[in-house]
Amino acid sequence: MTRWHLTAVLSVLGLATNCGPKGAGPKGPEAKAYGAALVEVSGGKQVAAIGTTLDQPLVVQVNDAQGGAVAGAAVSFRAGGGATVIPPEGLTGNDGQLTVSVALGGVAGRYQVTAITRDKAGKTIEWRTEEIALGYQQNLGRQLNDRYCSRCHDPESTAERVSNHDNLNAKPHAFTDGAFLNNVSDADLTSIITHGGAALNKSPEMPPYGGTLGKADIEALMAYIRAVADPPYRLKGLVYASN
Numbered sequence: 001m002t003r004w005h006l007t008a009v010l011s012v013l014g015l016a017t018n019c020g021p022k023g024a025g026p027k028g029p030e031a032k033a034y035g036a037a038l039v040e041v042s043g044g045k046q047v048a049a050i051g052t053t054l055d056q057p058l059v060v061q062v063n064d065a066q067g068g069a070v071a072g073a074a075v076s077f078r079a080g081g082g083a084t085v086i087p088p089e090g091l092t093g094n095d096g097q098l099t100v101s102v103a104l105g106g107v108a109g110r111y112q113v114t115a116i117t118r119d120k121a122g123k124t125i126e127w128r129t130e131e132i133a134l135g136y137q138q139n140l141g142r143q144l145n146d147r148y149c150s151r152c153h154d155p156e157s158t159a160e161r162v163s164n165h166d167n168l169n170a171k172p173h174a175f176t177d178g179a180f181l182n183n184v185s186d187a188d189l190t191s192i193i194t195h196g197g198a199a200l201n202k203s204p205e206m207p208p209y210g211g212t213l214g215k216a217d218i219e220a221l222m223a224y225i226r227a228v229a230d231p232p233y234r235l236k237g238l239v240y241a242s243n
C-alpha cells in the first residue's frame with residue numbers, strides 16, 4: 001500500500017512540475033498542422049521491471065475531425081513518478097503518428113503517461129495511459145508466469161508460445177482480469193495454485209503446483225497477479241485515481 005501511495009504522490013508531482021503556464025517550459029517543435037483527436041496506436045499498459053525501458057515503443061496518432069491522420073502536429077509527453085519519455089515531444093509523421101520510448105522509474109507501481117496536442121483554436125487535447133513497473137518479487141512472479149502459467153492463462157499467442165487457452169473447457173482468467181481476480185483472496189489464490197482445480201471442485205485442467213513451486217514462488221506469482229490487475233487491486237480512494 002505504501003508503494004502505491006508513493007507512486008501516486010510522485011505522479012501528482014510529475015504533473016505539477018510540468019503543468020506551468022503556457023510557454024513557461026522548454027519550447028517544443030513548432031506545429032505545422034493541428035488535429036482534433038489524439039489516439040493510441042500501441043504501447044499502452046505494458047508491464048516491465050522497475051528502472052527498465054519498455055519493450056515496445058509508445059505510438060500515438062493525431063487525427064482530424066473526420067478521423068484522417070494529421071501530419072506535422074506537435075505532441076508532447078508527460079510522465080509521472082520519475083519515468084521518462086524519449087523524445088519528450090515531436091511532430092507527427094506522414095502517417096499522423098509519433099513513436100517514443102518510455103523508461104520506467106525506480107519505484108514499483110503504475111506510471112501515468114500523458115500525451116498532449118492542441119487543436120487549431122489552441123485547446124489542449126490529452127490522452128493518457130498507464131505503464132506498470134514491477135518490483136523484484138513481482139518480476140520473479142512474471143518469469144514464473146511466463147514459464148508455467150501463461151500458456152493457459154494468456155489467451156493471446158506470442159512468437160515464443162502458442163496459447164492453449166481456447167482448447168480448455170473451463171476458461172482460466174487472464175491475470176490482468178482485476179474485475180474477477182481482485183475479489184479472490186490471497187488464501188484462495190494460494191490454495192488453487194498449490195492444490196489445483198480438482199481439489200477445489202473446479203476444473204482439473206488447472207494443475208496443482210505445490211510439488212513444483214515453493215512458497216516463495218507462489219507468493220511471487222500472487223504479487224505479480226496483484227500488480228498487473230486491471231482495474232488495479234485495492235487502489236480505491238487514492239487521489240491519483242481521480243486524475
Ligand code: HEC
Binds near residue numbers: 209221
Ligand atoms: C494447463 C492449463 C493451465 C495452466 C498451465 C495453469 N492454469 Fe490456472 N487455471 C486453469 C483453468 C482451466 C482454470 C479454471 C478452473 C475453473 O474455473 O474451473 C484455472 C484457474 C486458475 C485460478 C483461479 C482463477 C481463474 O482463473 O479462474 C488461478 C489463480 C490460477 N489458475 C493460477 C495459475 C497459476 C499461478 C499458474 C502457473 C503456476 C496456472 N494457473 C497454470 C488452467 C491452467
